[in-house]
Amino acid sequence: MFEVERVKLVQKLKKESLIKTEAVEKAFLETSRELFVPDAVKNHAYFDTPLQIGNGQTISAPHMVAIMCEALDIKEGQKILEIGAGSGYHAAIVSKLVGENGHVYTVERIPSLAQNAKTNLEKSNITNVTVKIGDGSEGLVDFAPYNRIYVTCAAPETPPPLLKQLKDDGKLLIPVGKIFCNLELIEKKGKKNTSKNLGGCAFVPLVGKHGF
Numbered sequence: 001m002f003e004v005e006r007v008k009l010v011q012k013l014k015k016e017s018l019i020k021t022e023a024v025e026k027a028f029l030e031t032s033r034e035l036f037v038p039d040a041v042k043n044h045a046y047f048d049t050p051l052q053i054g055n056g057q058t059i060s061a062p063h064m065v066a067i068m069c070e071a072l073d074i075k076e077g078q079k080i081l082e083i084g085a086g087s088g089y090h091a092a093i094v095s096k097l098v099g100e101n102g103h104v105y106t107v108e109r110i111p112s113l114a115q116n117a118k119t120n121l122e123k124s125n126i127t128n129v130t131v132k133i134g135d136g137s138e139g140l141v142d143f144a145p146y147n148r149i150y151v152t153c154a155a156p157e158t159p160p161p162l163l164k165q166l167k168d169d170g171k172l173l174i175p176v177g178k179i180f181c182n183l184e185l186i187e188k189k190g191k192k193n194t195s196k197n198l199g200g201c202a203f204v205p206l207v208g209k210h211g212f
Helices: 002-015 022-030 039-044 062-072 089-098 111-123 160-164
Strands: 051-054 057-059 079-083 103-108 129-133 146-151 166-178 180-189 192-202
Touching: 002 022, 002 062, 022 062, 022 089, 039 051, 051 111, 062 089, 062 146, 062 166, 062 180, 062 192, 079 089, 089 103, 089 111, 089 129, 103 111, 111 129, 160 166
Parallel strands: 079 103, 079 146, 103 129, 146 166
Antiparallel strands: 051 057, 166 180, 180 192
């Protein structure tokens, strides 16, 4: 049942031009979203909507994951930083995009969610994602710099540590605003950063030193 629903969802996202590349399509088809949602909502795993995962947090709607993955133009072998692991689904998709030679580091502030994300990733046989507990608004300096950084919660502004931990020619994607916000794509070019507004979105707030 889930495999059929997964294919239908991917076809829908392609028809809406949200999945644009073969790499993102393949990543979605290879990732079982039902393994990343609570049992109570498993039957809704392939609805294109956010779902509650506990602690007042949500797993993002598939269309938003697709938009973010396409905007970041992720390549095989890259090192990625995710802020807000949630249930681990978004990191699982990205893990397919970076491949065996790439790695995803994800920071989650809520210990129970971090542990759940680890468990879900293990169940999915994903070995190139490392889950860390901490204040995501400060990034993860231990493994910096990163080719790509993306944030799955809304910030009042782009946290300076994230820009500092981004490689030159790297890309950072972050929702800016409170609840209803703009998805900002920042490209780092030497000492100059360029920013592009990709449109409105809604996310839970980023909590931490550089958050709300």
